[in-house]
Amino acid sequence: MRTNLKKYQDKRNFNKTKEPIGKIEKEGKKLRFVIQHHLARRDHYDFRLEWNGTLKSWAVPKGPSFNNQDKRLSVHVEDHPLSYRNFEGIIPKGEYGGGTVMIFDEGFWEPLEDPKKGFQNGSLKFALKGKRLKGKWSLVYFKENNWLLIKEKDEYEGKIDLSKWNTSIKTDRTMEEIMKGFKKKKTSKIECIVENIEITHPEKIIYKCPKVTKLDIALYYQKVSKRMMPYLENRIVSTIRAPEGIESEQFFKKHFDNSNSGIGKKIVPTEKGHADDYYYFKNTEGLISEVQQNSFEFHIWGSQVNRINHPNMLVFDLDPDEKMSLRKIRQGVSDLKSILDDLSLTSFLKTSGGKGYHVVVPITSLKNWNSFKTFSQNIAKLMETKWPAKYTSNVRKDQRKNKIFIDWIRNAKSATSVAPYSLRLRKGAPVSMPISWKELNKIKPNEIKMKDALRRLKRKDPWEHFFDIIQ
Numbered sequence: 001m002r003t004n005l006k007k008y009q010d011k012r013n014f015n016k017t018k019e020p021i022g023k024i025e026k027e028g029k030k031l032r033f034v035i036q037h038h039l040a041r042r043d044h045y046d047f048r049l050e051w052n053g054t055l056k057s058w059a060v061p062k063g064p065s066f067n068n069q070d071k072r073l074s075v076h077v078e079d080h081p082l083s084y085r086n087f088e089g090i091i092p093k094g095e096y097g098g099g100t101v102m103i104f105d106e107g108f109w110e111p112l113e114d115p116k117k118g119f120q121n122g123s124l125k126f127a128l129k130g131k132r133l134k135g136k137w138s139l140v141y142f143k144e145n146n147w148l149l150i151k152e153k154d155e156y157e158g159k160i161d162l163s164k165w166n167t168s169i170k171t172d173r174t175m176e177e178i179m180k181g182f183k184k185k186k187t188s189k190i191e192c193i194v195e196n197i198e199i200t201h202p203e204k205i206i207y208k209c210p211k212v213t214k215l216d217i218a219l220y221y222q223k224v225s226k227r228m229m230p231y232l233e234n235r236i237v238s239t240i241r242a243p244e245g246i247e248s249e250q251f252f253k254k255h256f257d258n259s260n261s262g263i264g265k266k267i268v269p270t271e272k273g274h275a276d277d278y279y280y281f282k283n284t285e286g287l288i289s290e291v292q293q294n295s296f297e298f299h300i301w302g303s304q305v306n307r308i309n310h311p312n313m314l315v316f317d318l319d320p321d322e323k324m325s326l327r328k329i330r331q332g333v334s335d336l337k338s339i340l341d342d343l344s345l346t347s348f349l350k351t352s353g354g355k356g357y358h359v360v361v362p363i364t365s366l367k368n369w370n371s372f373k374t375f376s377q378n379i380a381k382l383m384e385t386k387w388p389a390k391y392t393s394n395v396r397k398d399q400r401k402n403k404i405f406i407d408w409i410r411n412a413k414s415a416t417s418v419a420p421y422s423l424r425l426r427k428g429a430p431v432s433m434p435i436s437w438k439e440l441n442k443i444k445p446n447e448i449k450m451k452d453a454l455r456r457l458k459r460k461d462p463w464e465h466f467f468d469i470i471q
């Protein structure tokens with residue numbers, strides 16, 4: 001495939017369209033890709049891969065799909081200039097491609113086989129590192145200008161539904177908003193709820209070493225809220241209050257008593273015919289108002305309040321016997337992951353901020369508490385059966401000698417586990433921190449402290465796809 005922008009330039013009148021004229025550029029160190037949703041005479045997606053200083057391009061009528069069975073027709077079209085990857089807007093009516101262009105995804109691609117040969121022979125295998133498109137894909141030539149775009153089997157296959165996104169990955173606008181000329185929405189929205197206005201006793205020392213004050217904690221939750229709220233909001237919480245710091249008295253709090261508008265009350269009938277008043281956060285303001293009330297550690301239910309009897313977040317806690325080596329604990333986590341992998345269940349890892357790790361599985365296919373709990377118990381039992389010397393599904397401490405208890409009991413109605421990004425009221429201000437699977441052997445269960453957690457926010461979110469997984 002030779003590289004040439006002549007066709008691209010000949011087709012367009014640059015006095016009329018805002019698309020770039022472009023030039024052949026030097027190849028970047030990393031190869032970029034872009035997908036543009038293009039609502040023209042026909043609605044389609046343009047899939048473009050950087051190669052030889054231009055963008056090799058295909059028009060994909062139905063757009064990409066994460067389902068391996070969907071082999072998506074991709075019509076090979078003229079090379080586009082690299083700068084085209086930033087084009088979003090309107091192509092005037094009557095001009096070539098007249099319509100609306102929205103940047104649906106962008107990122108890098110990595111060839112998995114010799115790409116030069118691949119372009120020549122009509123068989124490209126590559127990994128996409130986009131914000132929405134992930135994992136292994138292939139483009140296979142079939143006839144004339146027609147290729148097929150196929151999602152290869154991997155941990156994302158069949159798990160992500162692209163149709164749920166209808167906005168630009170760059171500007172957060174819908175097609176309609178682009179058409180109407182709305183300005184970019186993704187401006188940095190600087191929220192500042194926490195000021196000294198609001199927190200009483202901001203200088204109160206909660207952790208002594210290193211020194212962490214109540215205000216530091218409020219600011220911490222403010223800063224992590226963007227990452228944390230999706231896991232925390234609309235789930236019943238129970239919190240731990242420590243008004244005088246971690247070395248003084250602590251109180252569990254699970255009943256509604258805070259009238260802040262960011263906090264909701266949820267009444268849950270009990271089996272005995274009573275009812276419990278629980279509470280949940282509707283937004284960051286609710287969370288911060290609880291910090292104001294000296295709640296610093298947050299535990300959540302496995303279901304959300306609008307579907308209280310349909311849990312959707314499964315947590316396995318690996319509780320080691322005392323003095324067990326970290327190597328064995330990590331082996332336990334890997335063994336559990338291998339079982340979940342065998343069941344084609346995507347799982348996510350976090351530190352507990354204490355002695356162990358938590359493995360979290362987003363799941364909606366178990367439709368009530370009973371099947372949810374039984375399923376988790378069965379996983380724990382399976383581990384016990386497979387490796388009886390290493391694991392137990394029995395909660396009793398005397399059954400745990402030299403073993404790890406695979407705690408499935410938290411997956412019951414009204415049970416809780418610590419929320420991702422929650423601080424723990426333990427020495428050093430550790431956090432229950434989402435980490436990537438690759439980090440299992442590098443990061444200790446209580447290694448990530450409040451400051452480290454804040455630093456890690458600048459990196460890519462290791463749980464980025466948590467809410468995209470359908471299973």
Ligand code: ATP
Pocket residue numbers: 238239240251252253254299300317319352353354355356357410415416417418445
């Ligand atoms: P570690 O790794 O040290 O075992 P962990 O988070 O796994 O930490 P614990 O902190 O001992 O374990 O918590 C045990 C259980 O008790 C969890 O299910 C947790 O949600 C629950 N729990 C802890 N604090 C509270 C609380 N304030 N209210 C309700 N449940 C709580």
Ligand code: MN
Pocket residue numbers: 317318319352355356
């Ligand atoms: Mn634990």
